[in-house]
Amino acid sequence: LVLSAVWICLALLFNVGVYLWRGQEAALEFLAGYLMEKSLSVDNIFVFILMFSAFGVPALYQHKVLFWGILGALVMRGVFIAAGVTLMEMFHWIIYVFGSFLIVTSIKMALQKEKEIHPERNAVLRLFRRFVPVTADYEGQKFVVKRGGRYFATPLLIVLLAVETTDVIFAVDSIPAILAVTRDPFIVYTSNVFAILGLRALYFALAGLMGLFHYLNYGLSAILAFVGTKMLLSDIY
Numbered sequence: 001l002v003l004s005a006v007w008i009c010l011a012l013l014f015n016v017g018v019y020l021w022r023g024q025e026a027a028l029e030f031l032a033g034y035l036m037e038k039s040l041s042v043d044n045i046f047v048f049i050l051m052f053s054a055f056g057v058p059a060l061y062q063h064k065v066l067f068w069g070i071l072g073a074l075v076m077r078g079v080f081i082a083a084g085v086t087l088m089e090m091f092h093w094i095i096y097v098f099g100s101f102l103i104v105t106s107i108k109m110a111l112q113k114e115k116e117i118h119p120e121r122n123a124v125l126r127l128f129r130r131f132v133p134v135t136a137d138y139e140g141q142k143f144v145v146k147r148g149g150r151y152f153a154t155p156l157l158i159v160l161l162a163v164e165t166t167d168v169i170f171a172v173d174s175i176p177a178i179l180a181v182t183r184d185p186f187i188v189y190t191s192n193v194f195a196i197l198g199l200r201a202l203y204f205a206l207a208g209l210m211g212l213f214h215y216l217n218y219g220l221s222a223i224l225a226f227v228g229t230k231m232l233l234s235d236i237y
Contacts, residue, residue, distance in 0.1 A: 007198030033191030098176035099231030106224035
């Protein structure tokens, strides 16, 4: 909880810096983007809990997986943001694609009864297991071990890959959403960065309480529906 508060305070201090440097409009865009990305990131926590449970990851190793998972997410979000901004600058009609996608996603999220994780259905993991030998058990906090002159991946590396591929799916929702707030790559990326950096602390703060968040899906669905509608009406209002 203390770490979560620290990350939130850092984001707000950065927001003050944006206000002093770029002005009021940019500061409001950053704040709106940060709040939206922070809200959507809570949904990630549900998936992380289910994923760690499905793979039987000991609590002691979860810190390391999330640390490297978040670093990978920062890189991938940068790529997604660059692609999204470029597409919207080159093809104006892509805004209607993003808007429609967000509305469809919001409806699916509202109708979703409960989340399920099926690691065996993940195409990336299946492909990885086909070409890389994997040890039967965890080897401490190691991602790779050497045995008999051969390198083996550990189940912890499999979990990390699952976290990274899952973040790609989340990015597909969150990047179009924040592009409805602003198309400034600096604001889009920094708001994403601050939301993601606090995700590990937020996970350990809320992991034991997530069963109480009965209406989270409906809240996030309302946000995505609102943002999607905003994108569709951007040329009218």
